[in-house]
Amino acid sequence: MFKHQDALETLNKDIPLGEKLRFIHAFLHQQFDFIDRIAIALYDEKTDLLKTYVHSSGLDIPLQHYQSTLAEAPSLQEIIRLGRPRVVNDMSFLAGSSKVHSQRIGAQGYGSSYTLPMYSNGCFFGFLFFNSYRSDVFSESALHYIDLYGHLLELIVINELAEVRALVASIKTATNMALQRDFETGYHLERMSNYARLIARDLADKYGLTDDIVEHIFLFAPLHDIGKIGIPDHILLKPGKLSAEEYEIMQKHVGKGVEIIDAMVANFGLQEVKHIDILRNVAHYHHEAINGSGYPQGLKGEEIPPEARIVAVADVFDALTSRRSYKDAWSNDAAFALLLELSDSKFDRDCVQTLIARREEVEQIQARFREETIS
The missing domain is CATH 1.10.3210.10 (Hypothetical protein af1432)
Structure with missing residues (x-):
């Protein structure tokens, strides 16, 4: 009766959000080895600031202790306007960007990204980023499963906050x-x-x-x-x-x-x-x-x-x-x-x-x- 091992039981433990994020990243990496970074940024409506919060990218940290107004990121504003996630399977365009956050992500060498907006009771409160050093990896079949874990992370963040x-x-x-x-x-x-x-x-x-x-x-x-x-x-x-x-x-x-x-x-x-x-x-x-x-x-x-x-x-x-x-x-x-x-x-x-x-x-x-x- 008790032979089955819950693969995600680590999430039941009283551990910091960063550790849970790294655990989910490692679990996802078993099936989607192209996922090299997962990061969470929180939004402060009072100041329009988008702030880095936690990430799972190990020593590769293109953005840390960073904040920027959402008004300075029109591509992210478009995600909120449409209420839909964004897939970018070729990030070479970032090389010519004038935005600091885009420059840092581009300089890190990521080839593709998937950005999921996070909502709590219908109110936007941040973004969940999935990055890969490879291009053209975020297919519809992959995103079908990645979305599940994205929303699981969203719920974990909501619970902690x-x-x-x-x-x-x-x-x-x-x-x-x-x-x-x-x-x-x-x-x-x-x-x-x-x-x-x-x-x-x-x-x-x-x-x-x-x-x-x-x-x-x-x-x-x-x-x-x-x-x-x-x-x-x-x-x-x-x-x-x-x-x-x-x-x-x-x-x-x-x-x-x-x-x-x-x-x-x-x-x-x-x-x-x-x-x-x-x-x-x-x-x-x-x-x-x-x-x-x-x-x-x-x-x-x-x-x-x-x-x-x-x-x-x-x-x-x-x-x-x-x-x-x-x-x-x-x-x-x-x-x-x-x-x-x-x-x-x-x-x-x-x-x-x-x-x-x-x-x-x-x-x-x-x-x-x-x-x-x-x-």
Whole structure:
């Protein structure tokens, strides 16, 4: 009765999406040995960004830590417009492309590709790419089977993202309730999370961050101050300088944040959410300082998790450049100057310099998520 071995039982294991992708690639390769790469890119409707996420291409990585607006990829836009996948059995035309992503794919030497749009409840959320070094291999008979595995991968991605987004949504709901207390604005969270993604993407190689970790830093960054829900109003909303006793109470928001996160993870049954430690680290350590003068543990330098160092710079930069009821907005130049001055003491210099180097994208984020009114 139990002699049959489920060939896909590995997918039942609690392993990262990247490992599942590589497993399916290896399984498919047994029948279709021409498939040399499978890659997933996610779409962010708010910013029109298409971002690399996970891939199975081993050491051949033509695109990593890469993002581009969908508006810059008309051929991919056509896939969405038609609502149908795209087969390209001769990719030699990429040699003359002016698009960076096309140039990199072409330079890698791929001969053909199959692109499947991914949808969740009718809403487009990304692409699944199959690439081969050979030309003319994606026949109708092959695609009949490849489609099955493509949609299986789509469901796996949907399931993983649904867990993350359920956690983020539940904590954001609590955060939005706290926002009614006016300790920060909604657009602040949008801006600082996008700044965090900029920094994380550019420092990914140095800090050993994969594309899916970069994406999780972006998703979790807005939740850094969730613990402020547990701080009394007379301290949280105090317009003047806090007393030593009040400041000690305020510092407890980082520990309260981890408590809230752990409670929500348990209450919503989200223990299987990948990279949950990134969220805990962002909440717990974003007030640590490079020289050890921060809190709650006085960590120094690389003792501070990179995601916390990244979020700290993104958060403070936006706080400085945002107008509040008690202060005017600083100019970008003034904010950059202060961050540089505090580099190597409070902030990670790499994070600061990376943000400054991406000034054009910073200004695009500011324009897209500009505050209309501040109460």
